[in-house]
Amino acid sequence: MSRTRTALLAALALVAGASGTALAVTPGDAGIAAVPCTVDYKVQNQWDTGFTAAVTITNNSAAKSSWSLKWSYAGNQKVTSGWNAKISQSGTAVTAANESYNGTLATGGSASFGFQGTYSGTNAIPATFTLDGVTCNVDGGTGPTDPPDPGGGTKVDNPYTGAKVYVNPEWSAKAAAEPGGSRISNQPTGVWLDRIAAINGVNGGMGLRAHLDKALEQKGSGELVVQLVIYNLPGRDCAALASNGELGPTEIDKYKTQYIDPIAAILADPKYASLRIVNTIEIDSLPNLVTNVSPRATATANCDTMKANGNYIKGVGYALNKLGDAPNVYNYVDAGHHGWIGWDDNFSATVQTIKQAATAEGATVNDVQGFITNTANYSALKEQYFTINDSVGGKSVRESKWVDWNRYTDELSFAQAFRQEAVNQGFASGVGMLIDTSRNGWGGTARPTGPGATTDVDTYVNGGRIDRRIHVGNWCNQSGAGLGERPKASPAAGIDAYVWIKPPGESDGSSSAIANDEGKGFDRMCDPTYTGNPRNNNNMSGALPNAPLSGHWFSAQFQELMKNAYPAL
Secondary structure (H helix, E strand, C coil): CCHHHHHHHHHCCCCCCCCCCCECCCCCCCCHHHCCEEEEEEEEEECCCEEEEEEEEEECCCCECCCEEEEECCCCCEEEEEECCEEEEECCEEEEECCCCCCCECCCCEEEEEEEEECCCCCCCCCCEEECCEECCCCCCCCCCCCCCCCCCCCCCCCCCCEEECCCHHHHHHHHHCCCHHHCCCCCCCEEECCHHHHCCCCCCCCHHHHHHHHHHHHCCCEEEEEEEECCCCCCCCCCCCCCCCCCCCCHHHHHHHHHHHHHHHHCCHHHCCCEEEEEECCCCCCHHHHCCCCCCCCCHHHHHHHHHCHHHHHHHHHHHHHCCCCCEEEEEECCCHHHHCCHHHHHHHHHHHHHHHCCCCCCHHHCCEEEECCCCCCCCCCCCCCCCCEECCEEHHHCCCCCCCCCCCHHHHHHHHHHHHHHCCCCCCCEEEEECCCCCCCCCCCCCCCCCCCCHHHHHHHHCCCCCCCCCCCCCECCCCCCCCCEEEEECCEEEEECCCCCCECCCCCCCCCCCCCCCCCHHHCCCCCCCHHHCCCCCCECCCCCCCCCECHHHHHHHHHCCCCCC
């Protein structure tokens, strides 16, 4: 990228939302000679349902006798009237053409016009403007089918290669405050955007811009990855109550305009173009449309609703499309874990469902950098004392109660196979995988040191398995769990990184009902006295007692995770 372009992009101010601040570049800015045209778009006045805007275009190319400026809105803005230009709109696309008296644009000449419009939700400023088919505010100019490069160049194959990863200072402070916590408080963890308010910060905490600004400080002169969790779908987590969200099943427009659009506008700010931003897209969503819908015994009414209304598909597709445009942004779609999706009737169908979302709402498979497994879960990375091909007494380990005819015994084998199936179904051959290893270490005194006895297949598997859960379907604040492999780039074939997306010490859900304004319900799977349901084959939940709401700090769990860490601390 040229020095001229870097200087220009650093000077751009792209601020979206209720403030109505302009995106503006003036002819006096550094390096402006290389820019074929500039656009100054200012929201002058804004009220609950409407706004007025003033637009000035400056032509730095050959003189023109007529002109046509185009842009698209990320939200539902509608132009209702205009002046000093002929303005038309089709869907989100707007065209402003000259009047008879202001069509002449000399080299260096400017023309101005204004309009009034309506909106609801957020009023994000358009990210891209084209004048007669040439992109403005970018040196060299590109056609309308070639969006401007916000500064990151082309995507790299693996964003984690050669990069540090952002340490969330809020999580780090909580970890460091725990006895012994300083041993891991410098580890990178995910930043969870689990409600609209999290974009600007909740209860005085850091918002998205504050995290990205801090990431720029941590970056220094090298590369740095920032890990974000995009997690606020309508009807979120339809099979579990502990992580229900703020949006109802039908609130897809609110998801788009008040959640995804503001995030997209911030990520598109050229100020952050030097960061590698990794988005984990909507955990515990798309796999539910495969496993927890009718006529399955595990079906829930909420999941049936979300499959019928299509809002998981639409929401994920919209997020992939809007967030995946910038070359420094990398989207990884949640793919469940082996103890959920590893069975024959779940595996390929989940890839198909993800592809359906990846080609919805304007998204393409190229908006998907890869997939993430085991997010906020406990599945062991590698079962080293038995394999799926072992037999005992003439019975395959697949016949054991623990494996229960699954094709996979651990997360690494599952993730590698999932990647291959995704390529087979049309995703890019270079697509990568992430595995969340934040809580799947299973160390401590209960960790086996060799294979189980060959008395029978159940004794063999249970005696040697690393994963010490009562049942592979248990997911809430698991007793005996430990920190897993530390975050690491390119640890195995097809795996982009081991990551700690779930911050260790943050609860999965409360062990009893707690009134709250976060939209989070009480799920009996977080109750240590619960005797189970079809999703965990009616076993005990294995959950720790006295747990707070999901996402809240759970000191007792943090201490247990450190005690049972593998590799040990």
